[in-house]
Amino acid sequence: MRNEVRSLRAGRDLSQQQLGEAMGVSRQTINSIEKERYTPSLPLAIALARYFDRPVEEIFHVDH
Amino acid sequence: MSTTDRLVRTRWWLPAVSLLLGAIMFAAFAIGGETADGAQSFAVMAALAALFFFGSRRSETLGGLGGPARDERWEMIDLRATALAGMVLIAVVIGAFLYEIASGEDGSPYSQLGAIAGVAYVLAIAAGRLRS
Numbered sequence: 001m002r003n004e005v006r007s008l009r010a011g012r013d014l015s016q017q018q019l020g021e022a023m024g025v026s027r028q029t030i031n032s033i034e035k036e037r038y039t040p041s042l043p044l045a046i047a048l049a050r051y052f053d054r055p056v057e058e059i060f061h062v063d064h
Numbered sequence: 065m066s067t068t069d070r071l072v073r074t075r076w077w078l079p080a081v082s083l084l085l086g087a088i089m090f091a092a093f094a095i096g097g098e099t100a101d102g103a104q105s106f107a108v109m110a111a112l113a114a115l116f117f118f119g120s121r122r123s124e125t126l127g128g129l130g131g132p133a134r135d136e137r138w139e140m141i142d143l144r145a146t147a148l149a150g151m152v153l154i155a156v157v158i159g160a161f162l163y164e165i166a167s168g169e170d171g172s173p174y175s176q177l178g179a180i181a182g183v184a185y186v187l188a189i190a191a192g193r194l195r196s
Contacts, residue, residue: 027134028124032137041136 002061006034008052023047075120078129084109089163154181 009030016030023030023044032038033056040048040060049056084107093102105108119126161174 025137026124029135029137038137038140044136 001041002036002063003033004059005030005048008059009034010055012052019051022051026056075117075127078116082113084118086113150181154178159179166185 005019009016014022015027016034017027020027024047025044029038029040032040033040045056045060049059052059079180086106089105089109090099090102093099093105116126116129120129121127126136128141134142157174157177161171164171164174
């Protein structure tokens with residue numbers, strides 16, 4: 001799923017490892033989300049949205 | 065639901081299970097009077113345990129197999145891998161069953177294994193439907 005995780009993470013000067021630790025997932029999972037190979041669960045998507053203080057739909061985009 | 069509560073296994077989990085399985089295999093071989101074969105089996109399982117323990121920090125695959133690197137993405141990978149392994153196993157069981165009956169045998173034990181797999185699948189489907 002297309003998303004803004006990489007740009008938001010970079011905007012906060014965070015590494016994938018740091019964001020992964022904050023979300024309770026591995027660095028590789030953050031990398032997979034950023035590369036749009038893995039669609040996160042709803043709880044993780046909401047956790048990311050809360051972390052970046054954005055609505056979920058501003059971070060994750062459903063392509064039609 | 066927290067995403068952190070899924071990181072519950074430590075890097076000791078799979079090595080410990082491997083060693084325990086090796087010990088059980090050794091005991092089973094020893095009871096059957098094949099202590100040397102049991103020692104070989106235990107050595108193989110101990111080597112696997114060491115691979116999982118020491119390799120889990122260097123390899124995401126070994127870390128995921130071993131437990132400490134597991135999160136929701138790994139749960140999905142594990143679920144798909146388990147389903148694929150089950151499908152392969154069932155296909156082999158069906159193939160072996162067909163080979164046995166074509167050879168004039170009664171199909172045992174593959175007919176029973178296939179029946180167990182079928183019943184387990186139907187029960188899992190029913191349980192999954194009730195829980196969701």
